[in-house]
Amino acid sequence: MYGGDVGNTMISDEALMLDFQRGSREAFEELFARYRGAIHGFFRRRLENNERAEDLAQETFLALIRAVSRYQPRAQLRTYLYGIALKLLAAERRKHKSASLDECDHELPVIDEIPDRALWVRQSLEKLDGFEREILMLREYEQLSYAEISQLLRLPVNTVRSRLFRARLALKGHLEPQMKLHRATTASGTQDQDEDEAQQ
């Protein structure tokens, strides 16, 4: 029924949520299909354990089901969902921190088998201030607008903008050496290849 487009018009998340509120299971399935990847990605980039990320993504939708009767379309559903996800993430980090008191800061997860460039990105993100990192990640990976980020983090929009800019500049500073190295490696590789071809 909600197979994406209906007569070239995509049904909005909020309309789907209202349909789900009225008892439409298909509406929920459509919402789940739209957001499962995004919510999973949100947790996956912030947690070490993939299974736990899956669990928390499911819990986000579980919370959505439980709260559907109280839902009012005052804000975008996307913001609402990420709000739930942020709360679950905070609870998870609290739990994790109480389990291992030694870990004082929330560092990004160590994910094996990721490409080099992605690893640099992750390492560079780790070096950012936690608050600025979260704003940057919400903007870049979750594609949230400034207004949505300000609503989620309860910050003025101007603060979000200035801290996002600061985070980007700081990240550029961290990434630049790696990028230069990468460019140099690539250039030398290409030169060797050209020389080999010339010799042949």
Added chain:
Amino acid sequence: MIKKNSHPIEELELMAYLDGELSRERAAAAAAHLEACAECKALANDLRGISLELATWQIESSDAEITARLSVALEDHDRAQQKKTDNDGRSGLRILWPRRRVWPWALAATGLVLIVTASLPNMLRKAVPRAEFSSLWPKEQEIQQAQSVAKGTTAYSYDGQPSRAPTPGYGTMGRLERSHQGTEGLLRDQVRATETKAIGEFLIPTGPMVIRTAELALTTTDFDQARTRMEEILRRHNGYLGDLNVSGTTNSARTLTTTLRVPAGQLDAAMAELKMLGHVDSESQKGEEVSQQYVDLQARLLNARNSERRLTDLLQRTGKLSDVLEVEQAIESVRENIERMEAEKKNLEKQVAFSTVSLKVVEDYKERVQVVPDSTSRRLRNAAVEGYQMMVAGLINLLLFLASWGPSLLLWAAILFFPARWLWRKGRRELF
């Protein structure tokens, strides 16, 4: 970094433009500027490059399906929805049988109505004069009895015959009287007849008893002379000063506020003389008749004394120890009442005998021209001394404050510093 003054678009706006967060007009301006400005173009490229770099960290796509937990929750939701639909179908009944959320309010309203209904009689009862319930108060029995005696006596004085006999007391005294009723009957009647006659002769004052008070406000040009003359007037009329207060300095209008006690018979003469001290700004006189209050007080006093005498007589008889102790207690209580009433009576008599005059005299002050002003050097010196004194006083006050509050503040700072820092750090790390 881009210099703000040389570019029509700030760097934050440029970033917002790249993020699609600018309004249409500003976005057009930013695009136009970006075409022309190499510096901004470089920054835009940097920002785009960062986004591209960030995009290299991709997460494997999730193929998660709706799990059992979600299915169960969905079924629960379906059931709840179905129930709601059924309830909506019975909306007619809901008018008669409202939702559960209404019941706490209904119960609270019912409780409130019950409380008001229960407390209404008590509220109305408070409005009834206390005298109607005086028989319920054991300590007021003597008062009630004395009042009835006084009324009986008044009738006697007009008719020549006692129209009402004093009512015997109740409570402890009544019980004791009843226990000796047989032996004392005749004696008591005789005593009562004597008492009634004595009350009739004693209670009614010769004339009305009035407490007179007067208030007088004056303005005088010669303040010192007015004060001297006021003291003379007071002496001449055998009065005395209740209290006296003079405020104001020599270079400003002074005010004298005093309470004078003047014999009641000489109040009018004293007031006439006091009014001569200056210009009368305001005058008022008040008289409060306390004859009835005085008669009542005397009747109560006489009755209490009779009670004391009868109880003393009873004490001389032999009886049980418990009875003796009970009588002793009753005597003690009656004596306490007698002392209190005597003090009240004396105070009343004093107030009647001496009238109270509240006098206020304000000086009609005229500023004098200072021919020779203070020299600048003297004023400077005074200012310097005042400044020094203020500095020392401030320093001392600061030291006193630190001495008295410092230890507590340090203690609390030491106690609260680490929890506050922990909470701050926790709040910062809550999300990240």
